[in-house]
Amino acid sequence: MPELKLARLPDRTPVKLAITVTPDLHLMLQQYAALYAEAYGREESVADLVPAMLAAFLESDRNFVRSRAAAK
Template sequence: MTTRSLRLGPLPSSASTRISFLCPAALKAELDRYASMHAQTYGEAVDAATLIPHMLEAFMAGDRGFRKKARAK
C-alpha cells in the first residue's frame, strides 16, 4: 500500500505550450526521482518534463507575494 504524501497530486490534462530550459544535472536527477515517486504513488508513468509545469504552477499558487502583486494589477 502506497501512502499518498506527495505535494503534487494526480496531473490534470490541459493545453500546452512548449518551452525549454537548462538545469543542473543534480536538479535533473532530483526531478527524475520525484517523477519515479509520483508514478509509484499514483500508478501512472510520468516523466520529469511532464511534472515541471505542474510543479511551477503549484509553486506560484503558493507564493503569497506573487499572488498579492498579481491581484493588484
C-alpha cells in the same frame, strides 16, 4: 451578441520552453517522477510534471499571488 454566464475562455495555446538544468536538479526531477509513479500508479515524464510543479509553486507564493491581484 447575447451575454453568457460563462466568460470567454482564455488563450490555452501551449507555449514551448527549453530550459537547461543542473545535473543535480535533473536527478531530483527524475526521483520526483519515480516517487510520483509510486504514489499514483502512473508514470509521467519529467517534462509533463514540471509545468504542474511550477504552477503549484507560483500559486503557493502568497506575495506573488497578491502582486498579481493588485496588478489587475
